[in-house]
Amino acid sequence: MQKDTLHIWNGLRENLHRFILKRVKSQAEAEDILQEVFIKIHLNLPHLKNHSSVQAWAYQITRNQIVDFYKQTRQSVELQDTTLERLSETESRDMYCCFESFIHELPQKYRKVIELINLEGRKQQEVAKLLGVSLANTKSRVHRAKEMLKEKFVACCQFTIDAQGKLKGEQNCQRCGFES
Structure with a gap:
């Protein structure tokens, strides 16, 4: 399981980090979110049924973690058409x-x-x-x-x-x- 997590880390870390940085204000916040994302990936990887969708799954975890970050910091997120x-x-x-x-x-x-x-x-x-x-x-x-x-x-x-x-x-x- 650690090898799988390491493989995901090596393949997605850079893109996920860039994805997070576009949505939060600081490098430190992005690093914290990325760390939480990979903890969740590592803990939940055994439950992933379709490993071909690992990338979409990782991005979904990342989006949810960003939302959690904003909820924790009490920043509101609005519905807009962007x-x-x-x-x-x-x-x-x-x-x-x-x-x-x-x-x-x-x-x-x-x-x-x-x-x-x-x-x-x-x-x-x-x-x-x-x-x-x-x-x-x-x-x-x-x-x-x-x-x-x-x-x-x-x-x-x-x-x-x-x-x-x-x-x-x-x-x-x-x-x-x-x-x-």
Whole structure:
């Protein structure tokens, strides 16, 4: 088990650290969060059923740890429409219960760009190169994926979209009964 944790550490540490640094104010806070993330990864690795999803699982733990950090420091996190850009990065699965499943329901080409850009924190130009498509194509996919996610939030979780195209309202999820 230690070898598996070490393998994950070596493969993801740098990207997770960069991901955390974009969301917290200081290097020290980022280091603390990263340490907590890998403690949770190490402790919960035996319970991971699908090892092919270890990267997504590690990012989910990281997002949840960032949310916990903000809750502990009593800093509020708002729903905004950079929301669909930052929703997965700043909110916990508990608060937006369907977000992860909505991501997985997207068609592959849209899911992949959202995972790479919004969950892993990569730049659009880098994603375009990784996927072998133009930057314009990547931007188009990101835009379309966000529109699909908005539609899912409206249909399932009872959000509305305001005149600027931003999600508004309180969550009232029909899938799981979650209400904010």
